[in-house]
Amino acid sequence: MESALEEIEFLALSANRVDVLRLLSERARTRNELASETGASQATLGRILSDFQDRSWIRRVGSEYTATATGDLVASGFTDLQDIIETERRLRDVVDYLPAEAMGFDLKRLADATITTPSQTRPNAPLSRLLELLEDATDVQTVSHAFNEQTLTVVQERTTTGAQTFNGVFSQRAIEALAADTTLRDRLETLLETDGASVRVHNGDVPLAVMILDDVVYLLLRDEHGVLRASIDTDDAAIRAWAQETIDDYWAATTPLDLEADEFSA
Template identity: 65%
Template sequence: MEPSEASLEEIEFLSLSPNRVAVLGLLAEESHTRTELAGETGASQATLGRILSDFADRSWITRAGSEYRATATGCLVAAGFDDLQTILETERKLRTIVEYLPSEEFEFDIRRLSDATITLPTQTRPNAPLQRLLSLLREGERVRAVSHAFNEQTLTVVRERTGADVQTFEGVFSQDAIDALEADPSLRSPFRTLLENERATVRTRQEGVPIAAMVIDETAYLLLRDDHGVLRAAVDTDDDAVRSWAHERFEAYWADATPLEAGDLSSSTPE
């Protein structure tokens, strides 16, 4: 259903005045006097008089003595406008990274990312997204990962943490990621050490892994790259729905992957 001109005018009426939005939101929560509204919003009595009059004309509020409160339709408008603001704030936050988000894999409302921490590379800190991951890994006690890559820095932190008996690690990686580790003499031995640790379990997936995601304790983490493999951003959040999704994606890839043991790695250095 397309919005009518009248409904768009009402959206404009609210959006052009932060005080209108604030007053309606307050009255949707509970009753307030004009003095209380002035204290909460900082609006003058004259401004509040106009706002309350406009709201009364629309039957968005009702008055009982000195107190005002929102009607059922006033509460409906307040809730709807709050949702719209959340959507737009989330869109603005994700605007620069939306093309890199694996949204086709998401099974949660993207608004759940409204409070996420987004880490972008900069000229002075081009590896800022990876550094954000490493800081989380250095504190994490339980790590579950699915990825198409396993870089040296991440391997080093995980190997050290599991080796110190302060972290458990479960990972599902693409076969290409495992082949890259085997092909690098400086990484093959540390990776073998990780696999020999009973606190670490790794599986491989021949079909590949289309996302790079981790659950580190209570935090869900996404590492975002473009089609050329260039690191573009990291997103992490403690949101319950996003964390549940990350666990579900891990378990789905885990069930479809092959266990990898230290003995499965080649022992010779490639020519």
């Protein structure tokens, strides 16, 4: 009997085998239907169907073939593995920047996420993506170790006009950086005076930058030196639930920003 790895190799080395088993796990099909949907020749299909019958993955009923219970199991497991590998390939270039310990959700949930990375022609692409989302959002919540000038400007302008509500928790270091700059301090003060905006300060480290913009969750990924490396955004419901819980927890454990406090004094 072949080992599990040998069985995986048997299936993985042929796209036609994968397609045939997947199709037969969906519903019964004739050989002609399989040929039409896969593009495989009748000779190839004959070998595949024979191999599958030897493994009891499929059975023949009249002129049709259908997957057995174990065939369904293999098809489902292999599809899951393909999905996992596809997700891993998409995340491979940014995995070193993911705040994995703070991310309480299955990475498979990022399968359909939008991943934005800098390029030579668009070095600020992740930030541009955030600003694009910010300019359209009506409700924004965030927890972050950073609050940059561009984000502050968009939020301040949109909350002032009543186009957006904003609730943010930031690290003390992020607020100190803004308070030390006269122009940015003025913008922050204007934001704090807006009815639709609230800002709180976290005294410890904030290991991630997560934002909920209406129904979209946005993650800003930086390296250990604080250099922006990528962003990820998704409307996955499970990730949104995690993001909401994370923001709520930080919010409950922090206090409102007071720019008159000694640590933020000009």
